Amino acid sequence: MKDYVNWAILAPGRIAQKMAAAMNGEANSAQSKIRLYAVGSRNLERSKEFAAKWNFQKAYGSYEELYTDPEVDAIYIANPHAFHMDCVLAALNAGKHVLCEKPAGCSREQLDKMISLAKSKNLFFMEAMWTAFNPCIAEIRKAIKDGIIGDVTNIDSRFTNRNPYDPNDRNYAPDQAGGALLDLGIYNIYFAMMISNFSPIVSRSSQVRMLKGVDAWNGVNLTFENGIVTSFQSAMDTPSTTGTHDAVIYGTKGFITIVNFFMTEQADIHVYKHKDEGSDNEIAREIRCPFKTNGYEYELIHATDFILQGKIESDIHTFKKSEDLCSIMDSLRADWGMKYPWEK
Numbered sequence: 001m002k003d004y005v006n007w008a009i010l011a012p013g014r015i016a017q018k019m020a021a022a023m024n025g026e027a028n029s030a031q032s033k034i035r036l037y038a039v040g041s042r043n044l045e046r047s048k049e050f051a052a053k054w055n056f057q058k059a060y061g062s063y064e065e066l067y068t069d070p071e072v073d074a075i076y077i078a079n080p081h082a083f084h085m086d087c088v089l090a091a092l093n094a095g096k097h098v099l100c101e102k103p104a105g106c107s108r109e110q111l112d113k114m115i116s117l118a119k120s121k122n123l124f125f126m127e128a129m130w131t132a133f134n135p136c137i138a139e140i141r142k143a144i145k146d147g148i149i150g151d152v153t154n155i156d157s158r159f160t161n162r163n164p165y166d167p168n169d170r171n172y173a174p175d176q177a178g179g180a181l182l183d184l185g186i187y188n189i190y191f192a193m194m195i196s197n198f199s200p201i202v203s204r205s206s207q208v209r210m211l212k213g214v215d216a217w218n219g220v221n222l223t224f225e226n227g228i229v230t231s232f233q234s235a236m237d238t239p240s241t242t243g244t245h246d247a248v249i250y251g252t253k254g255f256i257t258i259v260n261f262f263m264t265e266q267a268d269i270h271v272y273k274h275k276d277e278g279s280d281n282e283i284a285r286e287i288r289c290p291f292k293t294n295g296y297e298y299e300l301i302h303a304t305d306f307i308l309q310g311k312i313e314s315d316i317h318t319f320k321k322s323e324d325l326c327s328i329m330d331s332l333r334a335d336w337g338m339k340y341p342w343e344k
């Protein structure tokens with residue numbers, strides 16, 4: 001029985017650089033269960049360059065070679081969303097465990113196929129929703145449970161960037177499942193789901209501004225069954241004026257400000273000075289949880305441990321949580337009449 005996982009990276013682009021840094025950070029310790037094994041790209045030169053930079057043993061010029069290499073145990077899939085399903089299904093069919101970038105599926109239909117194949121093949125599969133493993137968010141949830149801000153009432157968040165319009169960029173290309181919701185809004189929704197203890201969503205309202213087939217900007221309100229309301233905006237054509245992407249969790253006794261909520265290392269807990277009125281407050285606690293490497297290591301360690309234990313599903317970012325997240329994005333897109341080319 002192996003006590004390590006030979007990891008492969010499929011599609012060495014922007015996010016793969018971050019994961020490779022996290023993998024290197026972990027692989028360097030003597031007891032590490034993480035081995036940097038292979039890289040697969042459609043372009044052999046890109047693969048070789050990436051493998052050399054990040055210390056992978058093998059560089060392949062196709063994804064198929066990752067699937068057929070018997071030494072590959074698990075594949076981290078990091079291409080744009082629209083290509084996830086084919087790669088996940090191919091990897092699982094080849095007997096590989098899979099960690100797939102978010103959103104794993106562009107729709108419930110796609111996600112359901114992946115989960116069902118992982119179950120039938122008895123292989124680990126997880127959407128790489130790294131915020132589920134964020135230590136600062138775990139501290140925030142604990143503080144809320146301890147009652148420091150009373151009952152949570154609202155969660156506000158913004159994740160907006162102003163990207164140059166490029167019809168070939170995955171963010172703006174409908175055939176690559178572009179749009180702000182699946183790229184950025186997914187974090188706003190999942191953050192609110194975590195803070196609301198995964199209470200079911202019972203109502204929603206939203207507005208959208210479309211640009212050439214994808215949502216360039218959206219503003220969404222969701223109500224959870226436990227009464228908590230979240231309001232968020234995600235956008236690709238609207239800058240963040242603060243340079244960060246922040247969230248506020250309001251409660252009956254105070255509020256929590258979170259810097260860069262989707263990759264947070266820093267939050268401040270404020271409590272009101274007067275019970276029923278006014279906004280005078282003081283900071284009761286500063287939460288500071290610096291990442292070990294860059295924040296991607298936590299999901300990687302979790303996936304590695306679960307693979308070695310022979311489990312097929314995370315107990316933190318479960319199949320059900322991926323499914324619920326995907327379903328709400330499906331519902332919002334349906335409200336906007338937004339379909340990807342293959343859905344028409």
Ligand SMILES: NC(=O)c1ccc[n+]([C@@H]2O[C@H](COP(=O)([O-])OP(=O)(O)OC[C@H]3O[C@@H](n4cnc5c(N)ncnc54)[C@H](OP(=O)(O)O)[C@@H]3O)[C@@H](O)[C@H]2O)c1
Nearest residue numbers: 011012013014015016041042043078079080081101102103
């Ligand atoms: N967790 C996070 O914090 C985070 C952050 C950013 C992105 N993501 C997710 O990671 C995924 C990739 O995002 P990214 O920004 O890293 O993407 P990217 O750099 O644009 O592309 C990544 C790789 O995907 C392949 N690719 C790119 N365009 C393609 C196309 N038109 N057709 C087929 N393959 C293509 C290429 O792989 P080859 O080398 O094989 O050609 C490329 O190197 C997305 O699903 C995104 O949501 C997650």
